[in-house]
Amino acid sequence: MKAFLEYIPLVFFLLIYKLKERVVQVAGFEFTIGGIYSATAVLMIGTLLVYGAVLAKQRHLTRLQWLVVVAVMAFGSATLLLRSEAILKWKAPVVNWIMAIVFLGSQFFRETNMAKVMFGELVTMPDAKWRKLNLAWAGVFFFVGSANLFVAFTFPAWWVDFKLFGSLGLLLLASVAQIFYIYPHFEQKESVANDDNSKLNSGK
DSSP states (O other), X not given: OGGGTTHHHHHHHHHHHHXXXXXXXXXXXXXXXXXXXXXHHHHHHHHHHHHHHHHHHHSOOOHHHHHHHHHHHHHHHHXXXXXXXXXXXXXXXXXXXXXXXHHHHHHHHSSSOHHHHHHTTTXXXXXXXXXXXXXXXXXXXXXXHHHHHHHHHHSGGGHHHIIIIIHHHHHHHHHHHHHHHHHHHHHHHHHHHHHHHHHHHHTO
């Protein structure tokens, strides 16, 4: 579920974005609520709160989580300072493409690829299977990033909805496909564990 932490701030981003712009007063200060810019501020604050809580609990963030935080702060700040919605539209494509590069790069420049690093505790598979799974995730992230870019600049009225529901749906489909891919090997791991337990019990 850690992979979907980014979508918690995005939910609030969507809710604020959908509101009609209005000025509200809080403690004598006026704030504009609704629309892209207030939603961007909420996205930035929500990201800091969510990942700040994770950092406080776990004492560290993964590189991919740091990537999300840095990207949200960088693209969000540029969007607010330059008052340009187009800048924020590049955040999701860039983050997903970087993740695709990380997965692809680990295939050739690391002894253990990212797929095995992330899911190796769940199942034991041959290296060839891990390489295929790793390449598949690289392809998924590249496709999700490209789809976000296409929708953002071709169907601007739908880009926020797709950023949340479309991207999440694609990642969920990829996760389900992965379950079917690794399930036979998961059964083998369970069988080996049961055999080891039986040997230990028979030796008592």
